Amino acid sequence: MIKFLGLAALALALSTGVARSADVMSDPAYDWTGFYSGVDLGYASVKGNYFADTVGNFDLKTHGARFGTLGGYNFQSNNIVFGIESDTSLGTLKDSNAVAEKIGIGIESTLRARVGMSVDRLLPYITAGAALARASELDVGVGEDKNYHLG
Numbered sequence: 001m002i003k004f005l006g007l008a009a010l011a012l013a014l015s016t017g018v019a020r021s022a023d024v025m026s027d028p029a030y031d032w033t034g035f036y037s038g039v040d041l042g043y044a045s046v047k048g049n050y051f052a053d054t055v056g057n058f059d060l061k062t063h064g065a066r067f068g069t070l071g072g073y074n075f076q077s078n079n080i081v082f083g084i085e086s087d088t089s090l091g092t093l094k095d096s097n098a099v100a101e102k103i104g105i106g107i108e109s110t111l112r113a114r115v116g117m118s119v120d121r122l123l124p125y126i127t128a129g130a131a132l133a134r135a136s137e138l139d140v141g142v143g144e145d146k147n148y149h150l151g
Contacts, residue, residue: 029120032081037071044093044105060103066091079118081125086111108133 045063068089075082088109109132116125136146 030118031076032074032083032118032123033076035071035073037069040066040068040070040087040089042066042089044091046093062093062103064092066093076118081114081116081118081123083114083116083125084112085114085127104136106134106136 042065043063044066047059047061049057049059066089068087070085070087072083072085086109088107090107091105093105110129112127112129114125114127116123131151132148133151134146134148136144
């Protein structure tokens, strides 16, 4: 009798959990579908030791304000959310030292795809994409070098 009650309680507990998870999958409480946009303001700091062919090792320490825009679109199917997002930032990340008169990172942009699982108003997700940044360097006696870098 005790074995039977134990097995009945276990079966009841397992079937209740299955019913709850099925309800979550079929009827999300919050819908993430739609467009969104915004603005951002931030601060960046870079510190490191670098090597240049003409002078050897040198220290670089720079910081500055960043501001930009972002936007994207999400599509929700049951509780799975698919999305695409892009952002672009501009700023004043610059440094001057004895090796290079000016080093800076100007515009930077990203484009990302993501997939997540909606749990009401919580959306944990994974994302992957690409980033593009324009960096410049003005070397003493050499000239200016500006390049876009894709990562």
